[in-house]
Amino acid sequence: MKLHCQIEVINRLHSTLNIRSSGKYLKSTLALIKEPKSEAEYSLLLFSTVNKTGTKYRVKSVKQMFIKFINEGKATIRFEEPPHDLCIKCEHIQLKCFVKLLRSCIAGDTKSINLAKLSSVAVTHKESPTKLVIRDRSAFPNKGFPRTLEFLTISGLNLCNFRRDILLLKQLVVLDLSNNVIEHIPPEFGDMPNLAELNLANNKLGVKGVIDWRWLLRLQVKNKLKLLELSGNELKYLPKSIWKLQSLVTLKVDNNLLEHLPNTIGRMNNLRYLTIALNKLTSLPCSMLQLRLDYIDVSDNKLNDRDTEQSKMVKRNPWEMYVNSLVDIAARVVVKQKITYAPNTIPWTLVEYLDDANSCVCGEPVMNKEHYSFKEYQLKYYCHVVVSDENRKGTVSFLCYYCSPKCM
Known part of the structure; x- marks a missing residue:
């Protein structure tokens, strides 16, 4: 059995000499083979583009296996001789199968196992595909997407539904599904562990009016996603929960039907590039004044067309601004101190509040x-x-709220 993965080889003797490991994982192939001279002897053969001749480790020398994080696609095999640790990163299902097979070889339970012999294993590294571009339906792979993909483009195919086999690509970093007619993104999509860039431009996410944004609330996407492209989706609103994409650097929502932006956008501390051109915005939330944007595009909106009646100041009773409920006071502390909250820790009504x-x-x-x-x-x-x-005076209308009369 061959396992295409990423491996870092750590020599334990180096730690006694104060030599630090490089920490670099190399694309490798780990093969479990049968020794030709003995039917009961098994070995692990490790080879890569750097080590084309391969390194052989006897299964008898396996001292310990660390599989606590195997569900995340991580495991470590420790050998007695040589004193090496093989730190493995791989698709978790394949890794589980490989570890199960290795355990059977260690225990001697190999009656139903048919492994290749050393002479039949080619000592060459097969480069696993990491990039796939599909612009024609005939280009879809017959055996499904390779699990090693890091860049995937499926563009201009008029796909109506999100392909759920994409959810199996745990190594995926960049996903481009632009120029299709996708209307729904499944909540499980938010569990993609390495996704950093997502392009959903020119789809139909907002065509039905009600959008399922639950994928935005998943932990993995909140921590990893850096670019989100939602232009040309007929969106009438952005969810208030979009601020939870705390790693987001670039947000593009051009050519939609937005009439306002959520005030929570001002909580996106890492946001640097924002494009909101070709919408129906009449004002921007004042929370955006707290952002440190490098680039913003507000062209082709209605930011100077505000009705004078609509622009008048509302209530001016200062005492109403000082008197707050206990819920308001507590909520202000949570938001100001950036205390983490989620529906699994507090009631959903408080999350919305x-x-x-x-x-x-x-x-x-x-x-x-x-x-x-x-x-x-x-x-x-x-x-x-x-x-x-070009005809703008250089000023933009902002919807401003006030915490005290001093700010008015």
Whole structure:
């Protein structure tokens, strides 16, 4: 049996000499073979592009196996002689099968096992595919997607449904599903462990009005995703929970039907590139003033078309701003201190309440929505590069909330 994986070989003698390991994993192949001179002897053969001749380890020399994180596709095989540790990263199902087979060889339970002999194993490294581009339906692989894929493009095929076999690609880093007619992303998609870039441009996510955004709430996608492309999807709104993509650097939502942005967008501390052109925005949330954007595109919106009646200041009773409920006070502390919360730790109603928090012009969280006004700000003072309409005065209307009369 052959296992195509990534392996780091650690020589335990180096630690006694204060020599640190490189920490680099190499694309390798690990083969479990039968020795030709003895039917009861088994070996592991490790070879890669760096080590083309291969290194042989006798199964008898296996001292210990560490499989605590095997569900994440990680395991370590420790040998008595030579004093090496093989740190393995691989697709978890294949790794489980390989470890099970290795255990049978160690225990001597090999009656039903048929392994190749050393003479029939080619000592060459088969390069596992990491990139696949599909622009024609005939290009889909007959045996399914290789589990080693890191870059996958399926574009311009008019796919109506999200292909669920993509969920098996645990090594996937970049996924491009642009120019299709996909209407729904399954919640399980948020469990992709290594996904950093997702392109869903020119699909139909917003065509039905109600969108299932539950995949945004999964832990893996929140921690890993850095680029999200949602342009041309007929979106009428973005979810308030989008702020939970705390690693997101680039967000593109051009050419949609957005009339407003969620105020929580100001909590996306790592956001640097934002494009919201070709929408129906009449104002921006004042929380965006707290972002440190390098680039923003607000062209072809209605940010200067606000009705004067709509722009008037609302309630001005200062005492109402000082008197808050205990829930409001507690919620402001949670938002200000950036305390983590989720539906599995607090009731869903409280999650929605916290996600609905606004930001004052001073940056303080605001739970009371009754004190607000529309103000004009120049984006060039808050962003390095601003793309806007040529006839614009340079100012943009912001919906501003206030935490106290001092900020009004």
